[in-house]
Amino acid sequence: MSMVQITINDRQVSGECEPRTHLADFLREAENLTGTHLGCEHGVCGACTVLVDGVPTRSCITFAHACEGARVTTIEGLDEDEIAAELRTALSKEHGLQCGYxxxxxxxxxxxxxxxxxxxxxxxxxxxxxxxxxxxxGYVGIVRAVQSVIEARRARGIAAVPGGGRDRLGPAGSGHAGAVQENKRERAAPAEAAAATRAAQVSRDDNWRPQTTLEDSFTVSHPPEVVWDFFGRVEEVAACLPGASLQGAAEDGHVEGQIKVKVGPISAEFQGVADITRDETAKAGTIDGAGKDKRSNSATRGRIRYVVREGDRPGETLVELSIGYTLSGVLAQFSRSGLVQDVAGRLIAVFVQNLEARLNHEAGGGTKETAPESAALDAGSLMSSVVIGQIKQFFARLLGRR
Structure with a gap:
């Protein structure tokens, strides 16, 4: 894995990827720009075409690292483009759209x-x-749409741009040798600079929106101030989460670590980073994280918001959760089922169990060194509950049709 820096839709992006990673996969899986479609993956069908330095390029046969320092524009980056807007209108008018792929x-x-x-x-x-x-x-409507846009623009006195504005020969994305050499020097920089780059990866896109959001809550039989204080000790919180472990202590709200999830035949180990912020006045916190599973080449990005409140009974705490996430790659197929929700629900249940055990241990005068061992996720039980749930849904649909 090595770093690549590309300007994508006027936004500078830095990310890790294998040297063999194609630009289309980097755009779709690392940046969630799924408007770039994959068809033949041999550079034949053109569904994956993007602009690299203004030149139409087959992103399925272009390596992401070959675009180091280049400017890439995907279909999402043409939302406000004048020509693209006129083409969309013309394609609709001339019936040049069907499946849309x-x-x-x-x-x-x-x-x-x-x-x-x-x-x-x-x-x-x-x-x-x-x-x-x-x-x-059959292309008829598409050709008419292109013709109509050209005729309308020329009638308005807008002339063609010779060469489409291209100012150099060679492969699209070429001409950035200086930037490549600079990045090679950056890769040889001290570990502190690399850690700073990884930290920036989590928070670089303030406009990120999750594909799926889950709302949940749980009650802890300890006062809010005790629970809030515990949530501030990141290492101990991680110890309560099944499969989670940290690589060193948290620094300035930034932490690196991994989480392992194994459910039946599905096994993943997400290596990632997270940025943590806390609002002492509102007793609310946010965790922004991103990670990748090397085995399946799947990636995830998530945001957890939590609020600590007084419970219904004296001495109890209500913790309200909002979990938003985006999952891409091979494991994304499971996000369309109820499996992710079931895993999240079971993880929360085990987390609460471990949290209660540690808080009870502290209340009894115990220390961190003598804290009880955390319970693990029962993957077999989870798979059974998922299967039973699917069987119930099947019979509910079957009986509903009668």
Whole structure:
């Protein structure tokens, strides 16, 4: 794994990836830019087309590290683009859309045609789009849409840009040798600089939004001030979470560690980092984290918000949780089932059990060194509950149709 730095949709991104990682996989899995579609993965169908330094490029056969220092624009980055907006309107008007799978790559390629070709014929447009395959439309509506946009822009006095604004020969993304050498020196920097880079990875995108959010709460039979104080001791909190371990002590609200999850045949070990903030007045905290499982090449990003309140009974504490996460890669298929919710629910239950045991130990005068061993997640029991739940849902649907 090594660091790569790319400007994606006008935002500087730094991330770790294997040298063999393709740009399309980096965009989809590391940056959650899933508008870049994967079809043939051989550079034939064009569904994965993005702009690299302004040039349409097959991201499924372009290595992410080959784009070191380059500017990459995906279909998401063309939301406010004038030509792309006109193409979307024209494609809708000319019925150039059906399943939509080819559309992101088709729009990127069509935009390049509108930008650099002054008055192309229908044949010219078809040749220029021959690298973008569509299984639905027959291309007639797509070609008409491109023609109409070009004619409308030329009628408004907007001329083509010779070469589409390209100012150098060579592969798309080339011309950044200086940046590559600089990054090589950065990789040889002290461990403190590398740790700072990893820390920045978690919080670099303030606009991140989770794909799934879970709301939960639990009650602890100890006063709020005791629970709040315990939550501030990150190492002890991690010890209560099954499968979690830290790599060293937390520093300035930043921590590195891993969490292992094994449920039946599913096994993952997410290595990651987290930034922790706490509001003493509101007794509320936020944990922003990101991690990756090397075995499955799956990645996750999450945000946990918690609030500590008075419980219904004296001496009790109510902890309200909001867990938002995004899961990408092979393991993302399980996020569409109830499995992730079941795992999260069981993890919380075991966490509360371990939390109670440690707080009881402290209340009895025990020390951290003599704290009770934390309970582990019962994966077999969890799988059984998932299967039973699915069977119940099946019969509920079956009986509901009768």
């Amino acid at each position: 080819c559309t992101p790559g088709m729009v990127v390629s069509a935009r390049d045609i509108v930008l650099r070709m002054e008055a192309p014929s229908e044949h010219d447009i078809r040749v220029a789009l021959s690298g973008n395959l569509c299984r639905c439309t």
